[in-house]
Amino acid sequence: MGLSPEQLAEISELRSQAQSTLRATAPGMEAHLYKPYQVLDHGFVRVVDYMGDDAAICQAARVSYGRGTKSVQNDDGLIRYLMRHWHSTPFEMCEVKLHVKLPVFVARQWIRHRTANVNEYSARYSILDREFYIPAPEHVAAQSEVNNQGRGSALEGEEAARVLELLKSDSTRAYDHYEEMISSDGQQGLARELARMNLPANIYTQWYWKVDLHNLFHFLRLRADAHAQYEIRVYAEEICKIVADWVPFAYGAFEEYRLGAETLSASALDCVRRMLKGEEVTKETSGMSAREWRELEAVLKG
Template identity: 80%
Template sequence: MPLTPEQIAEIEAQRANPRPTLRAVSEGMEAHLYKAHEVLDHGFIRVIDYMGDDAAICQAARVSYGKGTKSVQNDEGLIRYLMRHWHSTPFEMCEIKLHVKLPVFVARQWIRHRTANVNEYSARYSILDREFYIPAPDQLAAQSVVNNQGRGVALEGEEAVRVLEILKSDSNRAYDNYEAMISDEGQAGLARELARMNLPMNIYTQWYWKVDLHNLFHFLRLRADSHAQYEIRVYADAICKVVADWVPAAYGAFEDYRMGGANLSGKAMDCIRRMLKGEEVTQENSGMSAGEWREFQAELEG
C-alpha cells in the first residue's frame, strides 16, 4: 500500500482545514495538494508545498511588482524567450516540495542531482516496512548489447519466472533476518543503524525533496528522457504532469526547447548547412566519430 493509514489520516486532516491566503496561487497546483500519485508497485509522489507560478517567473525577469499591464500572451512570450536563451535565474523563483516514496536504488540515482534540499526517512531511528519493488514481468530485461548501463530485450518464459522468484525470496529472506536481528525478545537486539545494512536495494524509503523550478527542469530533462532507467523515469513522468498544471507556460517552453529540442555540436551544425546546400554528407566526411554520427542521424530522423 503506497500510503499508510497514518499518512492518509494526516492528509485528510489537512484537506479538511483549508486556509485563505494572500500569496499568489496556481489553481492547477492547488488541485494536486494533498493527493498522492502512485508510482511503481508501492511508491508515490505528492506535493507538500509550492511557491510561485508563471507570473512569478515574469515578475522576476522584469524586476517589477505585480502583474502590471502585461498580457498573458506577453508573459508566455517572455517565458519562451527566457527558456530559449538559457536565462535560468527567473525560473529559480518558483519552488516545489515533494513527498516521495521510492526504492533505495532509485533514490541513489535521484540524489546525484545535488541541487535540492532532502530529508530522508531514517532507518537509524525507525523500522523500515516490508515493502520491496518487484518489477512487472515486462520490465525484466537482459543486458543491452549497445549500452553498458541499459537493458535490452525482455526476459521470457522460465527465465523470467525464475528471476522474479529470486527477487521475491531474497527480499523476504533479508527482511526476515532484519526483523530477527533487531528483535529484543530474549536478546539485546542489534542496533537498527547496523541491522539496516542487510536490507536489499529494492526496499522502499521516503523523503521530502524541495527544489527550484530551474533545477527541477534539469532533473526532468535527464530523468524523463526515453533513455533514462524506467524505474526513475516513471517518477519523472509523474512529476511532469504536476509541473504542467503548476506552471503551464514554463512547462510548455521546457517541453518545446528542452525535451523536444536538440543540442547540436558545431560539427553537426556544419553538416546541416552542407546538407541544405545539397552536399552529400557521410560519417566519413562529417568529422564525427561513429557514435556521434549515429546520434546525429537519430536526431535528424526523429
C-alpha cells in the same frame, strides 16, 4: 499504495482545511496539493507545498528591465524567450516540496541531482516497512548489447519466472534476518543503524524533496527522457503532469525547448548546414566520430 493509515488521515485532514492567504496561488497546483499519486508497486509522489507560478517567473524577469516593457510581450512569450535563451534565474523563483516514496536504488540515482534540499526517512531511528519493489514481468529485461548502462529485450518464460522468484525470495529472506537481528525478544538486539546494512536495494524509503523550478526542469529533462531507467522515469513522468498544471506556460516552454529538443555540436551543426546547401555529407566527410555520426543520423531521422 504505500501510505500508512496515519499518513492517509493526515492528508484527509489537510485537504479538508481551507487556508486563506494573500500570496499568489496556482489553481492547477491547488488541485494536486497533498494528493498521493501511485508510482511503481508501493511508491508514490505528492505535493506538500509550493511557491510561485508563471507570473512569479515573469515578475522576476521584468525587474531586470522595468515594468514599462510588459506590454511588448505577454507572459507566455516572455517565458518562452527565457527558456529559449537559457535565462535560468527567473525560474528559480518557483519552488516545490514533494513527498516521495521510492526504492533505495532509485533514490541513489535521484540523489545525484544535488541541487535540492532532502530529508530522508531514517532507518537509524525507525524500522523500515516490509515493502520491496518487484518489477512487472515486462520490465524484467536482459542487459543491453549496445548500452552498458541500459537494458535490452524482456526475459521470457522460465528465465523471467526464475529471476522474479529470486528477487522475491531474497527480499523476504533479508527482511526476515533484519527483523531477527533487531528483535529484543530474549536478546539485546542489534542496533537499527547496523541491521539496515543487510537490507536489499529494492526496499522502499521515503523523503521530502524541495527544489526550485530551474533545477526541477533539469531533473525532468534527464529522468523523463525515453533513455532514462524505467523505474526513475515513471516518477519523473508523474511529476511532469503536476508541473504542467502548476506552471503551464513554463512547462510548455520546457517541452518545446528542452524535453522535445536536441542539442547539436558545432560539427553536427556544420554538417546540417552543408546538407541544406545540397552537399552530400557522409560519415567520412563529416569530421565526426562514428558514434557522433550515428547520433546525428538518429536525430535527423527522428
